[in-house]
Amino acid sequence: MSRPIARVLMLLELLQSGGLRTVAELAARLDVDERTVRRYADHLLDLDVPVESVRGRHGGYRLTSGYRMPPLMLSDDEALAVLLGLVAGQRAGLMTATGSASETAAAKIRRVLPQRLGHRLDAVLGSLAFTAPPSTPAAPETAVLLSIADAVRHHRPVSIKYTAADGRHSERTLHPYGLVAHAGRWYVTGGDPAVGEDRTFRLDRIADARTLPGTFEPPTGFDPAERVLSGLASAPYRHEVTVRVQGTAEHIRARLPAGVALVEELPSEGSPDSETGRWSRVEMRVDRLDWLPAVLASLDRPFTIERPDELRGLVARFAARLADSASG
Structure with a gap:
């Protein structure tokens, strides 16, 4: 999109935010002179956008009161950002139980775009590849996600109906500290006042979330993402694995992230600055062992x-097997 057209759309966006905007203010925001602002306003009038000119010392431009803008007007950059966000969210499993919503939203945006821009965006989306998508994304109910997100923001307790992995049903009160999206699943972590402990729940297993009266104060410095990842790494599985690796915790975590392994760097056995003198203990809980030899290698x-x-x-x-392949 050419710069003049982009700035005309930017002017429209500024006026749509409401109120009277002075010519000097608009010129500064658009990085043009005041004469150019007036020319851009004339362009909007040519497009049947009802821009009012207010004269006087504090005059400027505004949209006619009660005027409703068309439902969608996006620049090239904005359209690409929206469509990429929808596609990336769908591929990453970041959707609600109404999984078709992202598809229908993308289709609506695509229908109202100019043909030229639509073809260019199709080329981007058609040539785009995503690596390592989640194998089994689990989407929460939209109402559950929105209710808990609002409770997190305003520090409000919530009552949730939860179904555990073994099928047990329960209803409990939670003080939600934060939402975390990981590997195609949504999690909420927070305090359970009934047991006096912090807990983490999968949102797709919550059937209902209802905001309760009152507020709570979340703990200072609490990191919801770190809590969820460490909880996943320490959850009970079929096999408990402990390996001592000659290397720093940083090197190991680059290949075994926090959601997979707990890494503890041990006291140095050699020079503190020597990579070869450092060992780390790696603990994992896994259902299968067959993938670990290649990872350790x-x-x-x-x-x-x-x-x-x-x-x-x-x-x-x-x-x-590696030795046989190398010798063959």
């Missing part, structure tokens, strides 16, 4: 398996 560091014994055999067989 990707660390490119010496390691010692503390548990389970079954993992040692898997690593030995993986190493033998």
